[in-house]
Amino acid sequence: MSTEKIDIILTTDRTMMSNHHGKEFLGFMATGPPIGMPEDLWMWIAAPKMRTDEHGRPWQAPYALRKLEALLLDNGYNAAVIDPDYVDRYLPSAKILMLSHHDYFALCPPSSEWWVVTKNEPVNARSFKRFMEKPTIREAKKNGLKIIVGGPSAWQWLYKIDLWSRWGVDTVVDGEGERIALDLVKRVFANEPLPRYVFVGPRDVPNIDEIPTIKYASINGLVEIMRGCPRGCKFCSVTLRKLRHIPLDMIEKEIRVNVSQGVVNGLLHSEDVLLYGAHGVNLNPDALIKLHELARRNLEDVAWSHASLAAIKDAEEKYKLISKIMEIVKSNGAQTYLGVEVGIETGSARLAKKIMPAKSLPYPTESWPEIVEDAFSIMHENNIIPAATIILGLPEETPEDLVQTAELIDRLRPYRSLIVPMFFVPMGVLKNKDWFTDVKVTNEHIEVMRRCLWHSIYWAEDIINKFYLNKPAAMPLRLLLKAFLKYVKWKGKAVERKLGLTPAETPAIPIAK
Amino acid sequence: MPETMLEQRFSNIWCVGEINEEVVDKIIMYMSDFSSRATNRVRLRFYNDRAGDISYIDNLRKILLHNTNLSIVVEEKPIDELQGDVASLEDEAVLICSRHYSVNVPATDKLRIVEV
Numbered sequence: 001m002s003t004e005k006i007d008i009i010l011t012t013d014r015t016m017m018s019n020h021h022g023k024e025f026l027g028f029m030a031t032g033p034p035i036g037m038p039e040d041l042w043m044w045i046a047a048p049k050m051r052t053d054e055h056g057r058p059w060q061a062p063y064a065l066r067k068l069e070a071l072l073l074d075n076g077y078n079a080a081v082i083d084p085d086y087v088d089r090y091l092p093s094a095k096i097l098m099l100s101h102h103d104y105f106a107l108c109p110p111s112s113e114w115w116v117v118t119k120n121e122p123v124n125a126r127s128f129k130r131f132m133e134k135p136t137i138r139e140a141k142k143n144g145l146k147i148i149v150g151g152p153s154a155w156q157w158l159y160k161i162d163l164w165s166r167w168g169v170d171t172v173v174d175g176e177g178e179r180i181a182l183d184l185v186k187r188v189f190a191n192e193p194l195p196r197y198v199f200v201g202p203r204d205v206p207n208i209d210e211i212p213t214i215k216y217a218s219i220n221g222l223v224e225i226m227r228g229c230p231r232g233c234k235f236c237s238v239t240l241r242k243l244r245h246i247p248l249d250m251i252e253k254e255i256r257v258n259v260s261q262g263v264v265n266g267l268l269h270s271e272d273v274l275l276y277g278a279h280g281v282n283l284n285p286d287a288l289i290k291l292h293e294l295a296r297r298n299l300e301d302v303a304w305s306h307a308s309l310a311a312i313k314d315a316e317e318k319y320k321l322i323s324k325i326m327e328i329v330k331s332n333g334a335q336t337y338l339g340v341e342v343g344i345e346t347g348s349a350r351l352a353k354k355i356m357p358a359k360s361l362p363y364p365t366e367s368w369p370e371i372v373e374d375a376f377s378i379m380h381e382n383n384i385i386p387a388a389t390i391i392l393g394l395p396e397e398t399p400e401d402l403v404q405t406a407e408l409i410d411r412l413r414p415y416r417s418l419i420v421p422m423f424f425v426p427m428g429v430l431k432n433k434d435w436f437t438d439v440k441v442t443n444e445h446i447e448v449m450r451r452c453l454w455h456s457i458y459w460a461e462d463i464i465n466k467f468y469l470n471k472p473a474a475m476p477l478r479l480l481l482k483a484f485l486k487y488v489k490w491k492g493k494a495v496e497r498k499l500g501l502t503p504a505e506t507p508a509i510p511i512a513k
Numbered sequence: 514m515p516e517t518m519l520e521q522r523f524s525n526i527w528c529v530g531e532i533n534e535e536v537v538d539k540i541i542m543y544m545s546d547f548s549s550r551a552t553n554r555v556r557l558r559f560y561n562d563r564a565g566d567i568s569y570i571d572n573l574r575k576i577l578l579h580n581t582n583l584s585i586v587v588e589e590k591p592i593d594e595l596q597g598d599v600a601s602l603e604d605e606a607v608l609i610c611s612r613h614y615s616v617n618v619p620a621t622d623k624l625r626i627v628e629v
Contacts, residue, residue: 179516183518
């Protein structure tokens with residue numbers, strides 16, 4: 001790569017170009033507005049600056065950008081991921097600025113929820129706007145720079161046509177980029193016009209052999225183990241894509257790229273890690289054991305991105321697989337827990353049947369609330385700490401569904417976890433539905449939200465002290481987060497008093513472990 | 514090296530004139546027709562004489578968000594290129610014209626003109 005000139009700059013704003021102190025979950029703070037502290041301090045906690053080399057190349061970068069970078073380098077282009085603070089250096093001579101983001105305008109959950117609740121714009125959207133308003137980008141546009149944006153939140157540009165136009169974005173790409181990216185780049189280099197918008201349908205997603213291997217480290221060692229998901233939940237966009245399992249040798253190659261560049265922890269990414277190597281939703285214990293042995297061999301600390309609660313229950317009840325995997329994970333004598341994101345979404349079996357009929361498989365949807373409880377119990381016993389989501393405002397949701405969700409949250413109190421309520425955002429096959437934020441927040445929604453709040457506050461301190469930030473080096477962060485928790489607790493009680501609600505902060509007896 | 518996407522075969526829907534609800538409904542109608550075809554790809558092309566004006570996307574949002582199965586490419590072209598494009602048409606296309614907009618295109622059996 002030339003140090004003076006880069007034809008294709010791949011980047012994003014600070015909230016995405018950060019390793020969040022090596023704690024992926026802290027990155028979620030970037031989905032909220034600064035609460036109880038100045039924005040700079042909030043940003044330091046949520047998204048500290050990434051270390052770079054003298055060329056402005058970040059030590060770690062979002063996985064999607066690393067994949068695109070690898071694709072372009074493999075095809076002979078002069079492309080590089082550049083930290084947002086260094087793009088000015090390269091913009092005057094660059095041909096293309098490629099951007100990716102999880103939530104460009106804070107319209108995804110949970111950003112949209114914090115925005116509605118606090119009436120303040122979350123820092124991810126503020127940070128992205130600051131980036132796009134750079135005079136150097138405006139100047140480069142005048143000189144012919146092409147801007148191509150993509151990533152999982154590409155659909156948000158359809159609601160922001162004024163900014164699409166104002167910032168001179170040439171093309172929005174919604175979907176997996178491997179096949180379309182080279183097309184677009186070729187067109188720019190041939191001075192041919194670009195399409196305005198591209199949706200990559202299931203027919204045009206890449207096969208395994210078309211997916212490149214990353215060449216430089218990804219944020220917090222994230223490596224993809226699968227693409228797509230067979231569960232078909234109606235609110236999810238991933239399920240629209242063809243299911244592909246990444247071979248173990250490719251996973252190991254990427255883990256080794258990360259480790260060789262000093263990223264010794266890893267995050268196995270899939271919509272349902274336990275379905276790795278599975279046939280439909282029938283688990284493949286052998287593939288899962290091999291995957292975790294591989295991760296244990298190469299990494300100091302292993303985490304999962306997502307797992308389904310039904311698969312957790314199925315894995316343990318049929319094969320004692322959760323216990324076996326955790327034995328492997330803990331076998332280095334250093335790792336004591338494993339973090340994961342899980343989806344409860346609703347406590348109502350009726351609603352579950354309507355919007356996510358396959359999420360409970362191999363169990364019947366009618367027993368969804370029991371599946372959730374059993375899976376939480378299994379995770380608690382095995383030191384797996386879930387950050388769980390609840391979706392509010394799903395189409396066809398009734399007050400009775402919300403009452404059942406609130407009751408389920410009460411029953412989950414003994415299990416170490418965080419539960420985050422999220423407003424429904426139209427994605428997947430529901431993406432043409434009305435937006436929840438147009439709908440009134442009901443008393444039942446408030447009941448669910450405050451139960452989530454007190455559940456999470458109840459467990460957050462335990463998780464911070466004993467697991468997440470228990471190392472001496474994490475003390476400043478630990479103190480700041482504990483102070484923040486105190487503030488949230490105080491604020492939560494004040495809001496309850498104002499609304500005339502009986503305090504929901506009732507103690508529960510945790511199940512002994 | 515991955516296959517390219519834009520060089521694949523697409524079903525074509527071209528639009529001329531104002532993109533109002535009637536036009537959007539027609540686009541939806543032809544798209545659902547195309548979704549049963551083998552290509553599973555649709556190119557929506559908008560001919561206009563205001564370069565860089567993307568306000569039509571506002572009306573198109575409903576279509577783009579509704580779709581989950583088709584690959585869609587949206588592009589704009591200057592209106593004065595329409596005649597040449599029709600003359601060099603290789604695949605079939607539907608041309609949806611706003612009735613307030615007069616277009617004069619050469620007759621071809623590959624182009625179906627729909628006035629709304």
